[in-house]
Amino acid sequence: APLLRALTALADDNVSFFGRSGTDSGRRFAAAFTALREHCRRLGPALRHFARLCHRFDLDEATPGNGYRSLLQTARCCLAHAVHRS
Secondary structure (H helix, E strand, C coil), X not given: XXXXXXXXXXXXXXXXXXXXXXXXXXXXXXXXXXXXXXXHHHHHHHHHHHHHHHXXXXXXXXXXXXXXXXXXXXXXXXXXXXXXXX
C-alpha cells in the first residue's frame, strides 16, 4: 500500500507538471501518468485481496510460498521500479 500511495502521488504530480507544458510530448506524458494513476487505483484492491488469500495456498505453515505470494512480490518489485522512475 505505501508503494501504491507513493506512485499515485507521483503520478498526480507528473500529470500536473506535464499537463501545463502545452507541448505534444507533455500531453502524452500527462496521459501516460493519468493512466498509471488509474491503474494504481484498480491494482490496490486486487493486491489486498491476494494478500488476504495467499496464506491459504501455502505448502504448509512452515513453508509460506505459492503463486499468489510470487505475484504479490512481483507486483511490489514493479511498483518500486515505477516509483523510482517516476
